[in-house]
Amino acid sequence: MSRTLVVTNDFPPRQGGIQTFVAALLATRPPESLVVLASDHPGAAEHDARLPYPVVRAGTGMLLPTPDATRTAARLAREHGCDTVFFGAAAPLGLMAPALRRSGVRRLVGATHGHETGWVALPAARQLMQRIAAGLDELTYISAYTRDRLAPALGDRTVLSQLSPGVDVDLFTPDADGSSVRERYGLGGAPVVVCVSRLVPRKGQDVLVAGWTQVLARHPDARLLLVGGGPLELRLRREIANRGLGGSVVLTGGVPAGELPAHYAAGDVFAMPCRTRRAGLDVEGLGMVFLEAAACGRPVVAGTSGGAPETVREGETGHVVDPRSPTAVAGVLGDLLDDPARARAMGAAGRAWVEQRWSWTTIAGTFARLLSG
Template sequence: MRTLVVTNDFPPRQGGIQTFVAALLARRPPDSLVVLASRSPGWEEYDAALPYPVVRRPTGMLLPTPATARAATDLARRHGCDTAFFGAAAPLGLLAPALRAAGVGHLVGATHGHETGWVALPGARQLMRRIAGGLDVLTHISEYTRQRLAPALGGATRLAQLSPGVDVELFTPDADGTAVRRRYGLGDAPVVVCVSRLVRRKGQDVLVAGWPRVLARHPGARLLLVGGGPLEGGLRRAVAAAGLEDSVVLTGAVRPEELPEHYAAGDVFAMPCRTRRGGLDVEGLGMVYLEAAASGRPVVAGTSGGAPETVREGVTGHVVADPRSPDGVAATVNHLLDDPDRARAMGAAGRAWVEQRWSWSSIAATFATLLDPAQR
């Protein structure tokens, strides 16, 4: 079985979907793959190190144009591809009829969370239904996204869960956060860490607003906000206005390879995400919770979208009932800081759960099953 992978989202361009697609392919037999992708800076060097062929269209954005359709069908014929996988089904899944006409018998497309916003809009909903109708399987990353997609698609295709996985060799309790603690002057203080882009949905603003309530109970605690984004300026102003400069640290953007040590610098992970804009701005799943759990940290999550699915309530962490409430968020954080032994036990339980359910080896096995036409 050989699979043609058609994707705009592919390294060396960075992003969650790019990481997802590359990690799936890294766990497939190299001689079973051929990739059609767009170009991004550094693509020649990146492709030269891969064990499977990659063909790059001369564009920074791969769209379902006639030229892309010709390139895809040509590759499918030349390499004898009997399956195809769309790294993001919308909109490249529109190429499915052309590939089926070229002899590709089994087509799978992935969704990643933003499609739940698409199906809330009449025109985009019709497009998603058309895309789904051309596929044998459409994947979703969480039960939340399935519940949003299924009614809009009206049974146009089979839905199956294919979530991103966690690199349990990279995100591990053995990671050393000492250098990060030293860099930001955290010392031996209890540290609450949040790793994410700084945007309102993620809830860093609520963490800052509730932080005085944490300090009232744990005067030596520190809040480490890891990441950059459009909310950074506003957060820095809020920290200064509240006189929290000595206890709240904003790191700015951090390189991906440095993230494990930043998780390790924390005792508790917290990101009280909330849904915004009438459901259009929502957390599809929340990989940072799983990375934190793999790192052996208890997690505090919000209620947005699929985020609660990343937490075993009371076992690996807690979901805050009202992530917009500084009091509620602070109380949940305090609950974990109050009992370090229990927090560590939750972290250990989270690590075990991620190894069992969310590791890339488990996700890769699911992917292999979905690519198999016999599993239809």
């Protein structure tokens, strides 16, 4: 059996979307086909002991393409008979690729995740990405948006192929029970708009709060459930207090991953009006939360940032709105709360689409092809 060496900084127990994506990709592969070289992190030994494939931790919290790290990767590839290398994030570790090819590795694949679209807009970072791409057989992108921005700089140096994150459709399901979450936060039977994301400006929780008074004008008993923590939290709490919304807006703080399906299920509508910031350097590559919400049978309201619109079938599974207009966002939310039957139909359509296009079964086949070449 062909074996793959995975070289990555983004690996549990370190938390984050890329880490979750990489771990889920590896879970689709036969365990005996994998070896992982990863940076270290508190709790790594306990985490790795539960995995069905070997993980070698570099003695550093940040694995870089140094000569020592490259020699370690080459040694692991030889010792374990790995003829393929997958870089969990192509930059900067993909700089190892030429040396690994010289050591006998047959095929090298690297992943991008969205932030690289900002890199290729900057001259020095673009040159780095071009060097990395030139050493790889394929470089993956997560959405058509990111492809369109990577291709002009990198498309003549390697093959670009889509590898999007997938959704665990057995975990994120319409059968998820949100009653305990509703009870915990005193939501009762009120209509609930839920947003699950880190509290950072790009995600648009501030726009939800700014427009919430307009939603309440149409639905006085509605509640806004903001799930997640982050640097925007203090500012949001001040804004909620200043607007007198303390009785109708709930901030949960960070939530364990295992509780996320119940939090999606506690909402009647999911909304995250994400917006692009910093002249395109701060952008939503795709937006897995939209797909997780759809998998839970909830209609989705997304912003226009980056690849986010690709997670919505407009008018069928939800809506894409102007994320800089609280009035536009509030109007769409009010319309969905006006018509629960329509909202449920959109949620059902979203679930069917996720099963067809975004499940890990589909993504697993793509990943297997990328590794085999």
